[in-house]
Amino acid sequence: MTKETTSFVYVTYVLSTPEKVFEAITRPDVARRYWGHENVSDWNPGSKWEHIRANDERTVELVGRVIEVSPPTRLVITWANASQASDPAAYSRVTFEIEEYENMVRLTVTHDELEAGSGMANGIKKGWPAVLSSLKSFLETGRGIDLFAKPKSA
Numbered sequence: 001m002t003k004e005t006t007s008f009v010y011v012t013y014v015l016s017t018p019e020k021v022f023e024a025i026t027r028p029d030v031a032r033r034y035w036g037h038e039n040v041s042d043w044n045p046g047s048k049w050e051h052i053r054a055n056d057e058r059t060v061e062l063v064g065r066v067i068e069v070s071p072p073t074r075l076v077i078t079w080a081n082a083s084q085a086s087d088p089a090a091y092s093r094v095t096f097e098i099e100e101y102e103n104m105v106r107l108t109v110t111h112d113e114l115e116a117g118s119g120m121a122n123g124i125k126k127g128w129p130a131v132l133s134s135l136k137s138f139l140e141t142g143r144g145i146d147l148f149a150k151p152k153s154a
Contacts, residue, residue: 003089006121007112010128014105016139018098021105022072024135025096028052034134034144037061043069049077064091073098079111081120092120107132 014021024030028038032054041049043066051062063085064078075096084090092115097108109128114121134144 004116005112006114006116007110008114008121008124008128009111010109010132012107012132012136013101014107014136014139015103016105018072018100018105020139021098021107021135022075022096024139025075026071034138035131036147041066043071043075045069050082064094067093089115090120107135 024034026039026041026043028040032038036054038052038054039049040052041047043049045066045068047066049064049066050060053059053061060082063080063082066075066077068074068076077094078091079094080087080090080092092111092113095108095110095112097110099106099108109132111124111128114124130145130147134147138144
């Protein structure tokens with residue numbers, strides 16, 4: 001029996017260059033400034049990547065493999081919780097497409113092959129909009145947003 005899958009697509013426009021957007025995703029020293037995590041890999045097809053919390057504990061939270069890389073326009077990776085790294089069925093796929101639009105960039109993030117209704121599928125629906133808003137803010141203003149902010153009480 002095959003599992004039911006779902007996908008999530010987020011598109012944003014960033015006043016930046018394809019090179020800077022690609023670096024913001026792949027360079028640990030840049031990602032930590034807007035994501036609070038570092039994406040660590042040599043970014044070669046077949047290589048592993050790790051999503052490491054940028055704090056003293058340096059916890060590896062997500063893992064995967066690089067499927068495809070075409071700097072600065074495309075990156076495809078697999079994605080799973082580090083605690084489920086040994087389970088092939090736990091992996092989903094993330095595709096970053098970076099397209100130049102005059103003086104800006106259209107960034108499309110497609111997260112697919114997600115198990116429908118899973119904790120990961122539900123979590124990324126909140127996670128990607130916050131992370132990509134922070135990436136946009138960081139590249140346009142030099143400051144990311146607080147990814148851990150909570151809604152204000154009424």
